Amino acid sequence: MSRRCFFPLLVGLIVTTTAVGCGKSGAKKLDVSGTVKFDGKDVAEGDIIFVPENTAIGAEGGKIKDGKYTIKAPEGKCKVQITANRPIPGKKGPMGEDAIEQYIPEKYNEKTTLAAEVSTGKLTHDFDLKP
Numbered sequence: 364m365s366r367r368c369f370f371p372l373l374v375g376l377i378v379t380t381t382a383v384g385c386g387k388s389g390a391k392k393l394d395v396s397g398t399v400k401f402d403g404k405d406v407a408e409g410d411i412i413f414v415p416e417n418t419a420i421g422a423e424g425g426k427i428k429d430g431k432y433t434i435k436a437p438e439g440k441c442k443v444q445i446t447a448n449r450p451i452p453g454k455k456g457p458m459g460e461d462a463i464e465q466y467i468p469e470k471y472n473e474k475t476t477l478a479a480e481v482s483t484g485k486l487t488h489d490f491d492l493k494p
């Protein structure tokens with residue numbers, strides 16, 4: 364192939380590659396909100412994370428406050444992880460601070476069985492967790 368033919372081909376390839384790379388990247392994120400209860404009571408403070416089924420997309424999460432949360436979550440099927448801590452009455456940590464425990468069972472966080480479909484038609488997800 365002569366240099367005259369190669370150069371336009373190379374320029375075309377660079378322009379095409381650049382145009383493809385300039386598109387919208389990442390998954391669409393939607394505003395999702397809901398409530399979180401444990402044993403029938405609002406989770407006072409905790410964390411909620413939506414982990415997409417598509418591992419190429421990063422997880423998104425936020426805080427639970429007074430049983431409510433609002434986050435930007437990736438569109439699609441997600442596993443949901445919920446954690447919350449509370450003080451252990453009468454116990455102290457090594458520095459004299461109140462000892463705390465993770466009281467949400469691992470079936471709702473580390474080994475979660477919770478799932479949610481995030482889509483424009485389903486932006487509210489409530490979770491009523493049992494001990």
